[in-house]
Amino acid sequence: MKGEILYPGAFPMVRIELAAGEHIKAESGAMVASSPTIDIESKMEGGFLGALSRKLLTGEKFFFQTLRASRGPGEVLLAPTVPGEIVIMELDGVNEYLVQKDGFLAGAESVSIESKMQSLSRGLMGGEGFFILRISGKGMLILNSFGAIHKIELKPDQEYIVDNSHLVAWSATTSYNIEKAASGWVASFTSGEGFVCRFRGPGVVYIQSRNPGSFGNWIRQFIPVSE
Amino acid sequence: MSTEPNALCFGQEFPASGAPSLVYVEAHGLTVTFVSDTSGRRSEVASFSDLTVLAGGQDHDQLVLKWTGAQGERTIYLKNPDMIRAFRQAAPDHMADPLERAVERVRQVRHRRRMVWSAVGGVALAFMLGLWFGADLLVELAVARIPVEWEQKLGQSAYKDFLAQQEIMKEGLTVSAVDEMTHRLTAQIPDNPYKFEVTVVKSDVVNAFALPGGYIVVFTGLMKKAGNGEEVAGVMSHELNHVLQRHGLERIVKQLGLVAVVSIILGDQQGLVSLARQLGVELLTLKFSRAQETEADLTGLQLLYRAKIDPSGMISFFQRLSEKDEGRMEWFSTHPMSQGRAERLKAELVAMPKLAPVPFTFEWAKVRESLGVQPAPVP
Numbered sequence: 001m002k003g004e005i006l007y008p009g010a011f012p013m014v015r016i017e018l019a020a021g022e023h024i025k026a027e028s029g030a031m032v033a034s035s036p037t038i039d040i041e042s043k044m045e046g047g048f049l050g051a052l053s054r055k056l057l058t059g060e061k062f063f064f065q066t067l068r069a070s071r072g073p074g075e076v077l078l079a080p081t082v083p084g085e086i087v088i089m090e091l092d093g094v095n096e097y098l099v100q101k102d103g104f105l106a107g108a109e110s111v112s113i114e115s116k117m118q119s120l121s122r123g124l125m126g127g128e129g130f131f132i133l134r135i136s137g138k139g140m141l142i143l144n145s146f147g148a149i150h151k152i153e154l155k156p157d158q159e160y161i162v163d164n165s166h167l168v169a170w171s172a173t174t175s176y177n178i179e180k181a182a183s184g185w186v187a188s189f190t191s192g193e194g195f196v197c198r199f200r201g202p203g204v205v206y207i208q209s210r211n212p213g214s215f216g217n218w219i220r221q222f223i224p225v226s227e
Numbered sequence: 228m229s230t231e232p233n234a235l236c237f238g239q240e241f242p243a244s245g246a247p248s249l250v251y252v253e254a255h256g257l258t259v260t261f262v263s264d265t266s267g268r269r270s271e272v273a274s275f276s277d278l279t280v281l282a283g284g285q286d287h288d289q290l291v292l293k294w295t296g297a298q299g300e301r302t303i304y305l306k307n308p309d310m311i312r313a314f315r316q317a318a319p320d321h322m323a324d325p326l327e328r329a330v331e332r333v334r335q336v337r338h339r340r341r342m343v344w345s346a347v348g349g350v351a352l353a354f355m356l357g358l359w360f361g362a363d364l365l366v367e368l369a370v371a372r373i374p375v376e377w378e379q380k381l382g383q384s385a386y387k388d389f390l391a392q393q394e395i396m397k398e399g400l401t402v403s404a405v406d407e408m409t410h411r412l413t414a415q416i417p418d419n420p421y422k423f424e425v426t427v428v429k430s431d432v433v434n435a436f437a438l439p440g441g442y443i444v445v446f447t448g449l450m451k452k453a454g455n456g457e458e459v460a461g462v463m464s465h466e467l468n469h470v471l472q473r474h475g476l477e478r479i480v481k482q483l484g485l486v487a488v489v490s491i492i493l494g495d496q497q498g499l500v501s502l503a504r505q506l507g508v509e510l511l512t513l514k515f516s517r518a519q520e521t522e523a524d525l526t527g528l529q530l531l532y533r534a535k536i537d538p539s540g541m542i543s544f545f546q547r548l549s550e551k552d553e554g555r556m557e558w559f560s561t562h563p564m565s566q567g568r569a570e571r572l573k574a575e576l577v578a579m580p581k582l583a584p585v586p587f588t589f590e591w592a593k594v595r596e597s598l599g600v601q602p603a604p605v606p
């Protein structure tokens with residue numbers, strides 16, 4: 001399995017080459033084009049209840065699509081819904097990532113995806129909702145972001161502060177606390193940041209350069225009100 | 228022994244995501260073998276005496292071991308429960324305290340999270356229970372906000388639709404008798420916001436019903452069955468009070484409420500619109516709850532009393548209907564009858580001061596005759 005990002009920037013696609021018999025699971029609706037040797041199957045990852053909990057809890061799609069090179073080698077082109085970058089990672093079996101619910105695009109079959117409940121304060125104020133995805137296992141993992149994706153590397157005990165709705169994914173070895181952006185409550189909100197996450201290494205934090213919620217609010221003013 | 232990495236090692240020269248490594252717990256301490264592809268396999272050793280123990284990671288559920296070796300600072304993250312157990316067993320006594328502290332920290336985090344979520348769950352449950360049992364209160368609040376004009380429009384359309392298919396009695400003894408009853412009763416309603424409209428419909432159905440907004444239909448079948456005018460007035464008083472207590476509206480809001488919630492969940496706003504259109508039909512098949520029937524009974528009885536109409540007519544008519552040989556009747560199905568209901572009214576009546584009833588001006592026998600009932604010995 002080989003992955004390559006085409007047209008890096010705002011509107012990228014990812015091309016994945018599959019050897020005969022190999023397969024990859026992707027977010028439902030992510031497939032753009034494929035070789036005729038590829039079969040698309042729909043699968044409820046983690047069984048019916050797992051899929052249901054993922055759908056209800058994280059808002060992720062109920063089904064993943066499985067793209068299988070069942071009739072010989074081939075390639076598939078995948079793209080996310082939102083404009084933004086794609087990043088390809090290789091999981092080594094011990095590394096584990098927590099991914100906000102819209103961040104997952106595709107992963108090798110040996111990559112496991114489960115919903116995870118956050119603590120109350122993180123769920124309320126972390127900006128990713130109460131449920132996020134815990135992704136572990138071994139193999140290729142493809143994430144997407146809204147805007148450009150930026151990787152922050154943290155050494156042990158190194159700290160970094162991230163605005164809560166810019167998070168894409170972060171290593172399970174990091175830890176974070178939610179705190180006010182400024183020292184006072186009023187300043188926290190008038191600064192436009194509200195809550196921020198103070199991350200503590202070691203590990204990697206992927207952030208996106210645009211905030212989907214703010215973008216939605218901005219674009220709303222241009223949408224004509226229908227009768 | 229497995230050669231799959233079981234831990235992540237962090238250090239100055241390793242990538243920020245950590246170097247996959249294989250940790251063995253041995254008698255003297257740890258042996259850490261790095262399995263990264265680029266640097267090949269090499270091992271480092273750390274003795275127990277050099278190690279600092281902490282809990283770390285997203286949920287503070289990983290065991291973090293730190294030491295400074297010949298190659299610089301090292302941090303190991305262990306998350307495999309078997310590895311953590313093995314480490315705790317092999318660790319010498321002087322590490323028991325820090326280990327216990329790390330374990331205690333994990334316990335605290337889990338405990339706190341469990342407490343917070345059970346508190347949230349408790350609040351949510353209380354809220355749902357409140358909604359479940361407070362639903363009637365909410366419905367009442369909602370109904371109180373609906374203006375009488377809306378209610379009248381709602382009732383009027385259903386009333387007109389219904390009457391269009393029926394044979395209406397416009398004049399005659401029956402109509403004037405019903406008008407007299409209506410006047411006697413409505414004159415005793417203080418601050419009456421409704422303009423009551425009562426129509427007599429020619430039909431053998433033994434029934435009468437009220438629509439929201441003050442529209443009342445009495446079937447001639449009911450009048451034929453009644454032994455005297457007071458019995459009919461009793462039924463009318465009951466129906467008037469369904470209107471005054473806005474029972475119909477309460478049912479509609481309740482039904483709409485449930486369907487509205489379901490349609491919003493299913494994202495089916497269209498269903499909501501068509502439901503509102505169907506309302507006219509729904510009104511005629513509306514059934515009142517037992518509590519509403521009881522309320523209409525009691526307030527109906529009080530209204531009869533104020534209008535100086537003999538309230539025992541209401542009771543005797545109920546009893547007449549509940550007699551077995553009367554068979555199934557329409558009024559029976561929309562107004563579930565029970566002996567208890569008549570008994571309750573009787574008890575209520577006994578508690579009221581004695582009334583000197585003022586009789587109606589019409590002769591009931593003649594009204595019945597005009598309906599085609601042969602004069603029979605009065606029961």
